[in-house]
Amino acid sequence: MSKKDLPSTAKAVVIGGGIIGCSTAYHLAKLGLTDTVLLERHKLTSGTTFHAAGLVGQLRTSANITQLLGYSVELYKTLEAETGLGTGWKMNGGLRLACNAERWTEVKRQATTAQSFGLDMQLLTPKEALDLWPLMTIDDLVGAAFLPTDGQANPSDITQALARGARMAGASIFEDTEVLDLEIDKGRIRAVLTSRGRIECERVVVCAGQWTRAFAARFGVNVPLVSVEHQYMITEGFGVPSNLPTLRDPDRLTYYKEEVGGLVMGGYEPNPIAWAVNGIPDGFHYSLLDSNFDHFEQIMEQALGRVPALETAGIKQLLNGPESFTPDGNFILGEAPELKNFFVGAGFNAFGIASGGGAGMALAEWVHKGEPPYDLWPVDIRRFGRPHFDTDWVRTRTLEAYGKHYTLAFPHEEYSSGRPCRKSPLYDRLKAQGACFGEKLGWERPNWFADLAAGEVAKDVYSYERQNWFAAVGREHKAVREDAVIFDQTSFAKFVLKGRDADAALSWIAANDVAKPVGTLTYTQMLNDKGGIECDVTVARITETEFYIVTGTGFATHDFDWIAKNIPEGLHAELVDVTSAYTVLSLMGPKARTILEKVTRADVSNAAFPFGRVKTIGIAGCPVRALRVTYVGELGYELHLPVEYAGSVYDALMAAGKEDGLVNAGYRAIESCRLEKGYRAWGSDIGPDHTPVEAGLAWAVKTRKAIPFKGREAIERQLSAGVRKRMAAFVVDDPAVVLLGRETIYRDGQRVGWLSSGGFGYTLGKPIGYGFVRNPDGVTEDYVLSGTYELDVAMTRFACTVSLAPLYDPGMARIKS
Known part of the structure; x- marks a missing residue:
């Protein structure tokens, strides 16, 4: 297109022509936003997409992120036929190796997770793995897992195919067009200012890869990502079969894929190198970094132990390209809490090709409908908070996350970098008394207390079995049930909603009745229009015009954003974050x-x-x-x-x-107690995909009162028509079983769901899990309670009992020995 063709208006402007931007433009056009415009300051794929390795794996610890990656696979299968452009897509499967007992436990738990989410993941013997990947040695192999629907793609080709598909659906794409600024008036985006003119537009989608943080910061938007050098080697051809599965060898920190009869081999070293610490150089595009053979040597040594043929294979290139990584290893999607209609899709941690199709789909729907297609909390931009405004802190934590990419992901594992950051006034006092701290949103929080006098050390020792703090948490749990404890919960997020219309505003946002007398405390959810639970909070009425709202530490940004954005227009009510006070x-x-x-x-x-x-x-x-x-x-x-x-x-x-008998206690005792009592946890048990009716929380919804509230119609429909899933508690008789969440639920031999959370109930003396029992034909109380249940834990089934009632009440027998 010529310069004069730049439109003066658009429904949405996508900034960035990598795979995420092109996928978002493609999906926006498919949704009917045909006046979508994509702007790329240089050429499509010229940022970091062109040097991506192109492996496409699907399994994640979240069902919805796994679903999103599965969507990518389904899209890539059909994209070439739709657009006429080759994508290099091959569904040759993905192989994951385990070289020690703990890794094998992890792989078996991953296989259970895959089964829970409906993904085929097959456990193999070393010999079966060798049959699929004959180039490797298997002397140290314990076992392997194979996902037949994983694959690989050519990043540049698949991006060009998405771009053509976007144009075919009506979107416009402009290369060599730099975005200079956004025109913002009274907190609303009015236009995008480019090197080729002004585009009037109220919705902007920033998919600018490693440039996103600096660009967004100009408008007060925080996108926590930094650039890290990532290297992989491309060999000359040496007869590698074209149908070879992709291979991940996490114990050797390496990955492999076939390319033109040779191999691509890369890895995640424990000592990554940050790039562009003082800013990305001007004009950096279609650019690579100097190969760092010395730094890559540690990866090469690991690879030679697995694939001896690499010793004699010719090296075509050692490619070193910067990628954007995030502090928790998950990518970033969604509408920025700081600026309405400013959407972000960035920070893909070197799996942007695997995520590209699904992330573009989800982001496009978010832009079009104002909400994602399903709960995407693990990648939601609102999961971040105050520490993430400091780029040095973000970099420190991100480098740790990069170095852990292939290390064992132990249950309850904590990051160690950038700590301590946010401390309660009691931090030093509690540390001196044996507190072992965890961290959430920068806050140091006591997880458990060691008995220093008895020689216990306040340090987690990670394992897939019972961990070293099990007995200590049992002591604290016993004290909760029999005497008393103090939990330091200073990290709670705390807001004040104040103003002459605070009552009316909160009555609309809250599903429970908060319009009660001064001095009343109300537990309530806040719902979306589908009845899904967006927030789970406690509300205290302080005066006629003031409410005090308390929510979980990690939900500070999310819940503040939800409440603020849903105060009905014209009402006088101001929300203030008072957490630190x-x-x-x-x-x-x-x-x-x-x-x-x-x-x-x-x-x-x-x-x-x-x-x-x-x-x-x-x-x-x-x-x-x-x-x-x-x-x-x-x-x-x-x-x-x-x-x-x-x-x-x-x-x-x-x-x-x-x-x-008053003692200190930590968050792990809170968790074990709440599992026994049946309290739901937002972010694991409940969220935007679950309604109070499904979660057993309909008692906390004011449907019996003639008070309108957001989501009311959806709740009334469910109360009338019934539901297709229902939350229940599951108790395993064998006390040695370790439940972590995502174990598969079987009812009468049929898979009906998975655990959303799991742990141990010390009063019961048994493992406890929670999860939704699903049935497309409907789930009633009788349906749940009439079944015979098993839980699949690391591919072994255990009998369990089911309950819809709390497992504990204060009148029952005390702690079992």
Whole structure:
């Protein structure tokens, strides 16, 4: 097209002509947004797409991300026939090796996950693996897994095919067109300003790869990614069969694919090299970095032990190209919380080709409909927060994530880099008492406490079996059930919604009735129009015009964004994040009231301070906002207080509770207690794909009251017509079984779902899991309870019992020995 053809208006402008941008433009046009414009400042694929390795794997730990990658495969199968352009797509399968017992356990658990999500993953003997991949040695092999529907593609070819498909569907693509600026007025995007003119447009989709962070930051949008050097070697041809599966050898940190009778071999070294620390050089396109043979030597040594033929194969090229990586190894999709209609698709961690088809589809639907096609929380841009504004912190964490790409992904494993970052005022005090900390959104949080006097060390030792903290968490769990504990939950995200219309605004957003008297505490979900659970929060009514909202640490950005964006237009209500202003000490257990009475003159009797209430009480000179609530199933109080009082109040409580057995406890005890009590966890058990009716939370929805709220119609339809899935608890009799989530649920021998979370219930003395029982013909209470159930754990089935009721109540027998 000539310069005069640049349109003056567009429904959406996609910035970036790599595989993600072209896929997004393709899908937007397919959705009917035919006046979509894609702008590439140089040539299509000239950023980092052109040097991608092109392996296409599908299995991830999330069902929906696996589904998204599966969509890529289905698209790539048909794209050449649709567009007439070759893509290099070969569904030659993917092989994954295991060279030690723990890796084999991981692979078996991955096979269970694949089975749960409906993906064919076959476990092979070393000899069966050799038959599929005859170039390798198998002396150290324990076993392997094979996914027949994995494959490989040519990155440039598949991108050009998507671009042609986008044009065929009506989109316009302009190369050699640089985006100079965005025109923004009163928080709304009005136009895209380019080197070839102005395009009036309200929706922008930034798919600019490693350039995305710097570009987005100009408009106040935070996209946590950095560039890392990534190398792979291309050999001369030496008779490699064209149908050879892709191969991943994680214990040797390497991957392989066939190319023109030779091999592509690369890997993820433990000491990656950051690139463009001070910014990407101007004019960097269709560019590679100098080959670093010294750095690649560690990968080459590993590869020679697996594929001896590489020693004599000619090396055509050692390709070194920068890729954008993220702090948690997942890519970034969605609408930026900082700027309406500014969408991002970036940070693909060297699996952009595998993700490209599905990510473009999801992003296009997000742009078109204002929401993704299904829950994409693991890749949602709103999973990030305050630490991610600091590029140095992002880089430090990202380099650790890169180095762990192929290491064993142990359950409960924590990152170690960039810590400590955000600390409670009690951090040092708790550390001195044996706290072993985990980290979430930069916050240090006690996971468990070591008995220092007994010689325990406050350090996680990772394993796929019971880990070293199992007994310590059991002690804390016992204290919750029999005496009392303090949890430092300062990291809770905390918001204030204030204004003359705060009541009306929150009544529309919240599914439960929050329009209650001052001093009332309400547990509520916030729903989308399909009835799916977008937020799961506690709301305290402080005054007629002020509400205090508490949610999980990791959901601070997401929930703030959801609430703020859904305040009905014209209502006067302002949302403020007050997380850093308050320490939270949760006093939980049967003796909690006894202890609280010793430190306050306020009447905290059940009659004066019943469950579901909030009141201000005085402790050690501090005005404490006390919430009578529990997430562990015992008498409990969340004590919210200004941070400067944290030490004084904590000391007063610990001194008062000494004779009543008060001890510190951590988040892993919270988890085991909540599993017994049946409390749902957003992000694992529940989310936008699940409604309160399906999750067993319909009691917390105000359908009996004539109060309109977002999602009401969808909930009423389900209450009338029934549901096709329902959450249940599953208990395995064998106490040695380790449940982690994603284990397959079988009902009467048929696969009906998978566990969304799992752990151990110390009161029951048994493993507990939660998951949805699914049936396309409908799921009733009788249907759930009438079946005979098994759980598949690492490809072994175990009998289990099912329950729709809490597994524990405070009146039952105490901890089993």
